[in-house]
Amino acid sequence: MNKKSYLLLITIISALGGLLFGYDTGVINGAQFYLSKYFQLSDALKGWVVASALLGCFVGAIIAGKLSVKLGRKRSLIISAILFAISAFGSGLPSIFPETVTTLVIFRIIGGLGIGIASMNAPMYIAEIAPSAIRGKMVTYYQLAIVIGFFSVFLVTYFIGNNLTLNENIEFGWRRMFWSELIPSALFLILLFFVPKSPRWLCLKGKNEEAIKVLNQLQDEESAQVDYNEIQASLHNENDTDTKVNYFSKIILGIIVIGTTLSVLQQFTGINAVLYYGADIFEKALGFGQEDVLQQQILLAFINVVFTFVAMFTVDKFGRKPLIYIGSTGMIIGFLLLGVTLQQQNVGILSLLGILIFIASFSLSMGPVVWVLLSEMFPNKIRSVAMSIAVSAQWAANFVVSQSFPMVVGSETNNNAFWNGSLPYFIFIGFIIVIIIVTYKFVPETKGKSLEKLEDIWK
Structure with missing residues (x-):
């Protein structure tokens, strides 16, 4: 196998952590309609079942930084794969335990721990x-894996749900949907044993010979030596251990705040409100029958995949910031179409088009580009800790949006004669405008620079 193919292979294996992230997002979307009826959930409890995994994601992202430093990126991903498998198995077997919502929530949180650990370590690894010239494209494989996981689970849940009666789906169909996650979990776990350790982590641990060996496996000898020298120079300039880094210095704290803000704003676009509660939006807000909902969700997921490919092949050509500007403009247009048609009680094809434009625009911008920027913008010495903070904040924001969205949708204000169900989408538009401002003023362009050279941007 040549070096280019080897790099692509281990990138795809690492990105499977993203596939499980997307799969878990999609499986709760497909299952929640039936399990909500099984457990007779209120709107608040439905939000808790969906959002509970996000608490696990938050904790997982927090501990991921320390795990990544101590055990390395590869071993951290192995731990996440094990947690995914436990969660998938347990979520489908609540009858073995006390048949309560709490039992389901516990296994959802365990899965969340796996997602949190993987969401920090996979794009960073x-x-x-990856060589700097194609790093944006390579990291975008992580986002592509997320949306492929999301798309594939819709096909799986559609197949499971379509071959059972409504009563069968309520009784046990949703359990099978959770069990289906065992297949990608096992695949991820097995394949991780065949990827090398991160050369930058190896250098951090003083395993220099092993680091140069890995670099030589991934690129030509001259490029490998250049990368190795830059890594060593970067580490030499920043002391020898993470504990000696002053995280409250003006420069370091500023970098972390910018990265964390961008990470949080990714969630305040409303993307996961649309993804987690897509079935409810299509059924209640847009008036589709339940027999049409899963088909509409598959269309949504397909758009997600297609435009992530667009991002993959443009992020290293156009740059990170231009994609954010283009995508943010599209997201505003999409939610304006949805919001105005809801407000004017003229729901129809324009409303659906608005959702699809929003999804397409997110998929070519804030979806992949935020992961690219987070994996690039932090200096070597603080990357694990800083990314852990940024990603954990993202999961906290995800929890806030996911927990509050059904409450806002069901509120009296949202359903009065003025808003007519459109209020959440105008709130999201406000946050998207903030994204444009923050990107313009504070986010550096990272296209084409080595991870070590990017550190000079902040000096």
Whole structure:
């Protein structure tokens, strides 16, 4: 196998952590309609079942930084794969335990721990093994895996749900949907044993010979030596251990705040409100029958995949910031179409078009580009800790949006004669405008620079 193919292979294996992230997002979307009826959930409890995994994601992202430093990126991903498998198995077997919502929530949180650990380590690992010229494209494989996971689970849940009666789906169909996650979980776990350790982590641990060996496996000898020298120079300039880094210095704190803000704003676009509660939006807000909902969701997921491919092949050509500007403009247009048609009680094809434009625009911008920027913008010495903070904040924001969205949708204000169900989408538009401002003023362009050279941007 040549070096280019080897790099692509280990990138794809690492990105499977994203596939499980997307799969878990999609499986709760497909299952929640039936399990909500099984457990007779209120709107608040439905939000808790969906959002509970996000608490696990938050904790997982927090501990991921320490795990990544101590055990390395590869071993951290192995731990996440094990947690995915436990969650998938347990979520489908609540009858073995006390048949309560709490039992389901516990297994959802365990899965969340796996997602949180993988969401920090997978894109960081990919960024650390990829040559700078194609790093944006390589990291975008992580986002592509997320949306492929999301798309594939819709096909799986549609197949399971379509071959059972409504009563069968309510009784046990949703359990099978959770069990289906065992297949990608096992695949991820097995394949991880065949990827190398991150060369930058190896240098951090003083395993220099092993680091140069990995670099030589991934690129030509001259490029490998250049990368190795830059890594060593970067580490030499920043002391020898993470504990000696002053995280409250003006420069370091500023970098972390910018990265964390961008990470949080990714969630305040409303993307996961649309993804988690897509079935409810199509059924209640847009008036589709339940027999049409899963078909509409598959269309939504397909758009997600297609435009992530667009991002993959343009992020290293156009740059990170231009994609954010283009995508943010599209997201505003999409939610304006949805919001205005809801407000004017003229729901129809324009409303659906608005959702699809929003999804397409997110998929070519804030979806992949935020992961690319987070994996690039932090200096070597603080990357694990800083990314852990940024990603955990993202999961906290995801929890807030996911927990509050059904409450806002069901509120009296949202359903009065003025808003007519459109209020959440105008709130999201406000946050998207903030994204444009923050990107313009504070986010650096990272296209084409090595991870070590990017550190000079902040000096």
